[in-house]
Amino acid sequence: MTLTNSIWKKTASIVLVTALAAVTAACGNSGANGMQGAQDGSKAPSGSVKLKVAYDYGNTIPSTSAESNEALKYLQDKLGVQFEFNINAYEIYKEKIRVQIASGDIPDAFAWRTMDDFIVGMIKAGEIVPLDEYIDKYPNLKKQKDLYITKYQNKTWAITNVRNPVATGDAPMIRQDWLDHLGLQAPKTMDELYNVAKAFTFNDPDNNGKKDTYGIQIGYANNAFVGASGLQEPFGIQDKWVKQDGKYVPNFATPAFKEYLAWMSKAFKDGLIDPDFAVTDGRMAESKLVSKGQAGIFFHFLSRINDFEDNVKKTNPSAKLVPFEPVKGPSGQQGATGRVNYGGLFVSKNAAKDPAKMQKLMEWLDFGASPEGQSFNVYGAEGIHYTKKDGKNEVKSDLIARDMPGAFLWTLPLQPTEEVFISKKNSEEAQKAIVGGNKMLEKYLKIPTPLDFAFSPTGAKYRAEADAFINTNTVKVIMGNIDVKDWDGIVKQWYDRFEGNKWVEEISASDK
Numbered sequence: 001m002t003l004t005n006s007i008w009k010k011t012a013s014i015v016l017v018t019a020l021a022a023v024t025a026a027c028g029n030s031g032a033n034g035m036q037g038a039q040d041g042s043k044a045p046s047g048s049v050k051l052k053v054a055y056d057y058g059n060t061i062p063s064t065s066a067e068s069n070e071a072l073k074y075l076q077d078k079l080g081v082q083f084e085f086n087i088n089a090y091e092i093y094k095e096k097i098r099v100q101i102a103s104g105d106i107p108d109a110f111a112w113r114t115m116d117d118f119i120v121g122m123i124k125a126g127e128i129v130p131l132d133e134y135i136d137k138y139p140n141l142k143k144q145k146d147l148y149i150t151k152y153q154n155k156t157w158a159i160t161n162v163r164n165p166v167a168t169g170d171a172p173m174i175r176q177d178w179l180d181h182l183g184l185q186a187p188k189t190m191d192e193l194y195n196v197a198k199a200f201t202f203n204d205p206d207n208n209g210k211k212d213t214y215g216i217q218i219g220y221a222n223n224a225f226v227g228a229s230g231l232q233e234p235f236g237i238q239d240k241w242v243k244q245d246g247k248y249v250p251n252f253a254t255p256a257f258k259e260y261l262a263w264m265s266k267a268f269k270d271g272l273i274d275p276d277f278a279v280t281d282g283r284m285a286e287s288k289l290v291s292k293g294q295a296g297i298f299f300h301f302l303s304r305i306n307d308f309e310d311n312v313k314k315t316n317p318s319a320k321l322v323p324f325e326p327v328k329g330p331s332g333q334q335g336a337t338g339r340v341n342y343g344g345l346f347v348s349k350n351a352a353k354d355p356a357k358m359q360k361l362m363e364w365l366d367f368g369a370s371p372e373g374q375s376f377n378v379y380g381a382e383g384i385h386y387t388k389k390d391g392k393n394e395v396k397s398d399l400i401a402r403d404m405p406g407a408f409l410w411t412l413p414l415q416p417t418e419e420v421f422i423s424k425k426n427s428e429e430a431q432k433a434i435v436g437g438n439k440m441l442e443k444y445l446k447i448p449t450p451l452d453f454a455f456s457p458t459g460a461k462y463r464a465e466a467d468a469f470i471n472t473n474t475v476k477v478i479m480g481n482i483d484v485k486d487w488d489g490i491v492k493q494w495y496d497r498f499e500g501n502k503w504v505e506e507i508s509a510s511d512k
Helices: 017-025 070-079 090-102 117-124 139-143 176-182 190-202 229-235 255-269 282-290 304-310 349-353 355-368 371-379 397-403 428-442 457-478 484-497 500-509
Strands: 049-056 081-088 109-112 171-175 214-217 219-221 224-226 241-244 247-250 295-300 321-323 344-347 386-389 392-395
Touching: 049 090, 049 355, 070 081, 070 355, 070 371, 070 397, 081 090, 090 109, 139 355, 171 176, 171 428, 176 190, 190 214, 190 255, 190 295, 214 282, 219 282, 224 457, 229 255, 229 295, 247 500, 255 457, 255 484, 282 295, 282 304, 304 321, 304 428, 321 428, 344 355, 349 355, 355 371, 457 484, 457 500, 484 500
Parallel strands: 049 081, 049 109, 214 295
Antiparallel strands: 109 344, 171 295, 171 321, 219 224, 241 247, 386 392
8 A cells, every 4th residue: 555645653473372261251250450660640530431551661660659640640630531541661661561471361452563363363363443434433543544553354453553654664865965975966766776775885985096886785693684675665565465376475575575675786796785784683784874974875774864864964063864765676666664653452342331431531532543642742731731821832841751641642643754853952954865865755755564463373374484484595595695586496495494385375365
């Protein structure tokens, strides 16, 4: 799906039969909360609806008692809700919430980061509910609906904590000062990209008389690539599962992937890619661009322009890193994968059975996604955390830091494109480059399909090992240790070792 305008948190799986039995048997029981930081919300408004909500939030957690947190008190009074928040840092949260749910104490709403056998087990047991019909009734949530891609059997099961998809790691960036020195233009096709990268490698683009540059920066660490997905898009490689001859196959089993491998292996052989990419992690890859100034082209987040100004430009004022349009591939394809979150806030059947509770839960979520919710997130409550004077907000920063109003919202409005990756401490030139790059990327963005994250029991069993197998062999092909013509044999090994046919059948079934 292509985004044409600016629309905007794996844990180990558990679904023991006994755990699900306990969940089912204990529906409606309040139980022990079992979560660090949970409190009773204290003195809630008279006649308010009680909501138990659990999610992860940073490493600093404010007081969750309305008696000692004025932001929470304001929110409860406004919505007519008595919250019992169970909020923890992720590493603590993910273990405690599983134990809590397995004990039968299911919150009205709780966060989970993926669609795995734990969540699928709860769906099959009827313990959580689909949310499509509710989302459509709330205007601020409905605006974001296209980004709620946590689906199972074509139903939406979670409200995602959204971000603007333009915050993509596929953004193309290039050294404009190197282009100027060599009399070149930003590339528009993969052939032109090859030629520019070659010039950056061999024609002394930094004019220092040394062979100390190369064209393209990528990295590889923990069985994952850094900066390579932007090079796959021109070949039409984006969705993880592709329909081919009437059935789904993994994207690495397509002819397009072999085209990509052929281009990459030639570029590496000819010296256009960082020769040490296979032992270069993400931070090091970034550093080679924004600190050492070795690389000329990088597909990454546009915030690298800020980092570049903070480092290379300080010692070399004429240096300039700018965005350029995604290049066209052999078939004219171009694009960038929009950045979206997966998982989200799931709602229990107990909450759905209580119309008043469900209404207040959705009103809270819709408030968070509204402009008013955004103001509360940033400034807190008017008259408490800030006052208006001459049209401006005078913020009491100490109270904001104490109460952390944003900790009590799950949803937020989509950040305007003009604000994504903008750092006011950087120059106006850098800010304009990023805003321009974001605006340019909007028309090329492609949102991942729900099928990319579809649940497969076989996939859950093998995913980490299977991904490592493909990525390791991709590195070998790029570096010339395996010939591209032998890739079909690698794909066959994947199918044989990881029950590929069964895996594909389960993915295909989820699309029905």
